[in-house]
Amino acid sequence: QKEVEQNSGPLSVPEGAIASLNCTYSDRGSQSFFWYRQYSGKSPELIMFIYSNGDKEDGRFTAQLNKASQYVSLLIRDSQPSDSATYLCAVHSGGGADGLTFGKGTHLIIQP
Amino acid sequence: KAGVTQTPRYLIKTRGQQVTLSCSPISGHRSVSWYQQTPGQGLQFLFEYFSETQRNKGNFPGRFSGRQFSNSRSEMNVSTLELGDSALYLCASSLTGQGLQPQHFGDGTRLSIL
Numbered sequence: 001q002k003e004v005e006q007n008s009g010p011l012s013v014p015e016g017a018i019a020s021l022n023c024t025y026s027d028r029g030s031q032s033f034f035w036y037r038q039y040s041g042k043s044p045e046l047i048m049f050i051y052s053n054g055d056k057e058d059g060r061f062t063a064q065l066n067k068a069s070q071y072v073s074l075l076i077r078d079s080q081p082s083d084s085a086t087y088l089c090a091v092h093s094g095g096g097a098d099g100l101t102f103g104k105g106t107h108l109i110i111q112p
Numbered sequence: 113k114a115g116v117t118q119t120p121r122y123l124i125k126t127r128g129q130q131v132t133l134s135c136s137p138i139s140g141h142r143s144v145s146w147y148q149q150t151p152g153q154g155l156q157f158l159f160e161y162f163s164e165t166q167r168n169k170g171n172f173p174g175r176f177s178g179r180q181f182s183n184s185r186s187e188m189n190v191s192t193l194e195l196g197d198s199a200l201y202l203c204a205s206s207l208t209g210q211g212l213q214p215q216h217f218g219d220g221t222r223l224s225i226l
Binding site: 045 | 145154155156157158168170171200202214215216217219
């Protein structure tokens with residue numbers, strides 16, 4: 001059974017600091033990796049996606065992928081109170097796979 | 113560009129009833145996936161449709177079914193509702209699916225079973 005593991009938190013980070021969110025996955029055949037942000041009572045919002053090993057940067061966000069270690073991370077630089085939310089890691093194995101497999105999410109709190 | 117539209121936003125049903133949820137994908141997107149989100153289980157994949165065909169199905173009972181129309185709009189049906197079906201049902205669309213592009217979610221339908 002495919003699994004995606006995240007630390008549930010809460011992860012508390014001071015405003016302006018770097019928030020580091022981590023995710024591990026069990027299916028070595030996984031091909032695409034996504035980070036979603038979900039505010040309480042709202043639906044998931046796509047933040048980043050990455051398909052190849054290495055880093056991918058978009059504004060204050062950096063996604064990092066290490067397929068050998070089956071590890072994905074999301075860095076948020078210059079954290080703002082508006083970044084406080086639950087961050088969901090999602091993995092897709094491509095082809096005939098069963099859709100996205102989600103972790104349970106990490107609750108991030110940015111302290112002003 | 114309009115996002116993914118789900119209707120209705122809220123539904124209250126009783127056990128044994130059936131319900132149909134609707135999803136209109138982003139214009140040009142042909143893949144529609146459905147997910148169930150509960151506090152205990154998190155987000156779980158229900159099924160994916162592409163070109164009016166169910167391409168993948170998650171581990172849910174046959175009471176959960178869906179379909180897709182020629183304009184890529186999709187509906188999801190749950191029959192013989194149970195208390196445990198209370199959840200947020202999310203629809204997501206992407207260009208062609210199969211993990212090749214990101215999926216974008218609608219606001220969801222919150223279903224409560226009494």
